[in-house]
Structures are given as structure tokens and as C-alpha cells.
Amino acid sequence: MADLTSNFIGIKSPNPFWLASAPPTDKEYNVRRAFDAGWGGVVWKTLGEAGPPVVNVNGPRYGAIWGADRRLLGLNNIELITDRPLEVNLREMKAVKRDYPDRALIASIMVPCEEAAWKAILPLVEETGADGIELNCGCPHGMSERGMGAAVGQNPDLIEMITRWCKQTTRMPVIVKLTPNITDVRLPAAAAKRGGADAVSLINTVNSITSVDLDLYAPEPTIDGKGSHGGLCGPAVKPMALNMVAEIARNAETADLPISGIGGVTTWKDAAEFMALGAGNVQVCTAAMTYGFKVVQEMISGLSQYLDDKGMALDDLVGRAVPNVSDWQHLNLNYVTKAVIDQEACISCGRCYAACEDTSHQAIDMSEDRVFSVKDDECVACNLCVNVCPVENCITMKRVEPGEIDLRTGKVVPAAPADWTSHPNNPMAVRAAE
Numbered sequence: 001m002a003d004l005t006s007n008f009i010g011i012k013s014p015n016p017f018w019l020a021s022a023p024p025t026d027k028e029y030n031v032r033r034a035f036d037a038g039w040g041g042v043v044w045k046t047l048g049e050a051g052p053p054v055v056n057v058n059g060p061r062y063g064a065i066w067g068a069d070r071r072l073l074g075l076n077n078i079e080l081i082t083d084r085p086l087e088v089n090l091r092e093m094k095a096v097k098r099d100y101p102d103r104a105l106i107a108s109i110m111v112p113c114e115e116a117a118w119k120a121i122l123p124l125v126e127e128t129g130a131d132g133i134e135l136n137c138g139c140p141h142g143m144s145e146r147g148m149g150a151a152v153g154q155n156p157d158l159i160e161m162i163t164r165w166c167k168q169t170t171r172m173p174v175i176v177k178l179t180p181n182i183t184d185v186r187l188p189a190a191a192a193k194r195g196g197a198d199a200v201s202l203i204n205t206v207n208s209i210t211s212v213d214l215d216l217y218a219p220e221p222t223i224d225g226k227g228s229h230g231g232l233c234g235p236a237v238k239p240m241a242l243n244m245v246a247e248i249a250r251n252a253e254t255a256d257l258p259i260s261g262i263g264g265v266t267t268w269k270d271a272a273e274f275m276a277l278g279a280g281n282v283q284v285c286t287a288a289m290t291y292g293f294k295v296v297q298e299m300i301s302g303l304s305q306y307l308d309d310k311g312m313a314l315d316d317l318v319g320r321a322v323p324n325v326s327d328w329q330h331l332n333l334n335y336v337t338k339a340v341i342d343q344e345a346c347i348s349c350g351r352c353y354a355a356c357e358d359t360s361h362q363a364i365d366m367s368e369d370r371v372f373s374v375k376d377d378e379c380v381a382c383n384l385c386v387n388v389c390p391v392e393n394c395i396t397m398k399r400v401e402p403g404e405i406d407l408r409t410g411k412v413v414p415a416a417p418a419d420w421t422s423h424p425n426n427p428m429a430v431r432a433a434e
């Protein structure tokens with residue numbers, strides 16, 4: 001099996017799968033069980049003191065969205081940072097690190113935006129033997145209203161300042177955890193780098209209201225008739241997280257800044273995608289909260305198998321897809337595909353027809369006996385039929401060469417103009433014309 005040993009900013013772990021800072025890492029009991037199940041590292045649930053007391057709600061603290069099969073797609077929470085005393089957490093971290101020296105143990109920290117508060121907590125954390133710290137600049141609820149978490153993460157100057165304080169005070173590597181609740185994630189990432197961060201991790205949870213109780217007229221989870229926005233995580237946020245990781249990885253200013261990828265990682269494949277887009281390792285929360293700690297076994301065996309099949313080392317995967325993340329104007333307009341329906345696999349449900357006929361390009365024909373076929377002349381290769389079809393691989397896109405005669409229609413496939421700069425779809429060309 002491929003060697004999954006990971007060295008992330010000098011922090012070694014037997015595999016690149018860490019548990020993210022959250023309930024799974026809130027106490028010694030959990031973390032010991034997580035390490036026994038095979039996790040390579042943990043980021044301990046965020047520590048803080050110095051600020052106002054942390055008291056969680058006593059009503060429900062989670063909301064959710066599900067797929068039709070009741071699979072959990074997104075989890076929303078209104079939980080705060082750890083509500084356990086600092087000294088208890090520190091004692092437990094020290095004991096766990098002593099007994100699992102080969103695993104990574106990172107302390108997540110969030111204290112008020114004052115130099116003295118950060119400088120006071122760092123020596124205490126260092127004393128536990130922790131391998132590094134993660135600055136929680138991302139929590140979107142409860143703490144942000146107190147000027148911490150996302151309130152810091154949305155202000156690049158504060159990120160830079162806090163990171164610098166930490167780097168001046170501790171020998172431990174500093175990871176800055178970023179919030180996705182911001183327009184351009186490259187700005188906080190660049191600020192972290194200017195402050196001396198060893199890495200960034202992302203994403204923290206996405207501001208959200210998952211549902212509204214239509215009898216109480218209040219967001220869920222509802223606490224005594226009221227609700228507040230919470231933070232969304234799980235598979236639903238993975239696409240946003242992948243994009244933000246890629247944005248940082250391909251930005252010249254931050255291209256060399258190591259990234260710990262977080263957001264909806266549930267399988268080895270999710271992890272591999274984050275790594276291909278530039279993440280040196282991944283962190284996981286919702287998948288462990290949904291399926292238990294042993295979910296990591298699938299990640300370990302799946303990633304090893306994939307690397308073996310590819311004949312690739314773990315490090316070779318990191319960033320491998322970054323050069324292929326491009327801006328729209330650089331996409332090849334001469335790349336032409338057409339939808340093809342596999343008549344053997346088709347169950348004649350007609351979803352492709354309804355979607356295409358009603359909302360798109362009228363490129364699917366329905367015969368009287370419900371046989372569906374693609375009208376190549378009309379098909380613009382939008383892929384909607386592929387996405388709405390309930391049968392996997394029933395509709396696929398076939399590539400046809402520009403200028404080539406399409407044998408099914410007898411027509412020449414049109415090519416985009418060789419000079420893209422003058423093409424009307426090119427926003428830069430339109431601007432030049434104006």
C-alpha cells in the first residue's frame with residue numbers, strides 16, 4: 001500500500017487525515033478513540049479564556065439538510081468554542097500527546113483581539129507538547145458578535161496583526177483558519193502570509209439558516225421561539241471550499257503558502273480532490289459526526305489504492321490540478337461535445353426531455369413511444385440532461401473535433417474563430433469594442 005505518511009509544515013502524522021476543531025476533538029476520551037480508529041491528527045476544539053464566559057444554548061444546537069434518501073448533506077450549528085475549562089483541556093491534551101507521540105495534535109485558539117490575551121495563552125499551550133496552533137479566525141456565530149472568530153477573519157489587517165503576535169511569541173507552527181464568509185478569500189490568506197503564518201486552513205462554516213419552522217415562524221434550530229444564523233458544513237459546502245482552496249493555491253501571492261483543506265470531506269476521493277487543488281492535508285468534522293471515527297479507514301485504504309493505481313507518491317498529488325484551474329476566457333471554444341443517450345440504459349422517464357424542452361435548447365426529441373434522442377444541431381452541450389438524468393452514465397457527452405463532419409448529422413461541427421480576442425463572447429473583446 002502507498003505510504004501515506006504526511007509532513008505538513010514540519011508536523012508529521014501517519015496519514016494526511018486530521019479531525020477538524022469541533023465536538024469530535026473536544027475532549028481526551030474522543031481524541032483517544034479517534035487516534036485508535038486511525039486518524040493521523042486532530043485540531044483540538046477551540047480553546048479560549050480571557051474573554052466573556054462561554055455558555056452554550058441548552059436547546060437544539062444543530063440544524064440540517066438532507067438528500068431524498070435522508071443522507072445528511074449539510075449540518076448547521078450554533079455552537080460556541082469549547083465550554084470546558086482551559087486547564088482541563090490543556091491537561092488532557094498533554095496526556096494524549098504523551099501517549100500518541102506519532103500523531104499530530106494542534107491547538108485551536110480564539111481569544112480577544114488583544115496582544116496580551118494571545119501572548120498569555122501561547123506558553124500554556126506550548127507546555128502541552130502540542131505540535132502547532134490554529135488561529136480560529138472563522139467561527140461565524142456567537143463568538144463573532146464578541147469581536148472574535150469571523151469578525152477577525154473578515155478583516156485582513158487583524159489577521160495579519162494576530163498572526164504576527166503569535167509568530168513572535170511561540171516556536172510552534174502557526175496555521176490560520178479562514179472563514180468562507182468573505183468576498184475574496186485571497187485577501188485574508190495573503191494577510192496571514194504577511195503576518196508570518198506557516199499555513200492557512202479552510203474553510204470554517206458558512207453563514208446559514210437551514211430551515212424555518214412554519215408554525216413558530218422562526219429559524220431552526222429554534223430556541224424558545226427564536227433562532228439565529230448558524231454555520232453550515234458537510235458535503236453541501238465542499239464545492240465552495242474546493243474553489244477557495246484553489247483560489248489561494250493559484251494566486252501568485254500565496255501560491256507557496258501551505259493549505260490544510262476543510263469542508264465536506266467524506267470519502268478518500270473528496271480528500272484527493274482537495275489535495276489535487278493544493279491542500280497538503282485535509283481536516284474532517286461532519287463525516288466523523290455522521291458516521292463515527294472509523295470513517296477514516298475508508299479514506300486511508302481508498303487514497304492508498306488510488307496512489308498505487310497511479311504509481312504516485314502522496315506529495316505528487318498535492319497541487320497537481322492547480323495548473324488546470326483556469327479563468328473562463330482561457331477555455332478552448334473549439335472543444336465541442338454533443339449529448340448521447342444510451343437507449344439500453346434509458347428508463348424513458350423523460351426528465352432530460354422536460355429539462356431541455358422547457359428550460360434549455362429544445363435539443364431532445366421524444367417519439368410517440370417515448371424514445372428520446374438528441375438533436376445534434378440544437379445541442380449546445382450544456383450538460384443539463386446528463387445532470388438531471390436519474391440513471392448514471394445513461395447520457396454522456398461525446399467529443400467531436402471542430403471542423404469534423406458529425407457522422408450522425410452529416411454536418412460540419414463549427415469551430416470557434418482562431419482569434420479569440422475578437423470573439424463576441426470574450427468579455428475583454430466586448431470591452432475593447434465599447
Ligand SMILES: Cc1cc2nc3c(=O)[nH]c(=O)nc-3n(C[C@H](O)[C@H](O)[C@H](O)COP(=O)(O)O)c2cc1C
Binds near residue numbers: 045263
Ligand atoms: C458542531 C460544530 C462545532 C464546531 N466548532 C468549531 C470550533 O470550535 N472551532 C473551529 O475552528 N471550527 C469549528 N467547527 C468547524 C469545523 O472545524 C469545520 O471547519 C467545518 O465543520 C467544515 O468541515 P466539515 O464539512 O468536514 O464539517 C465546528 C463545526 C461543527 C459542526
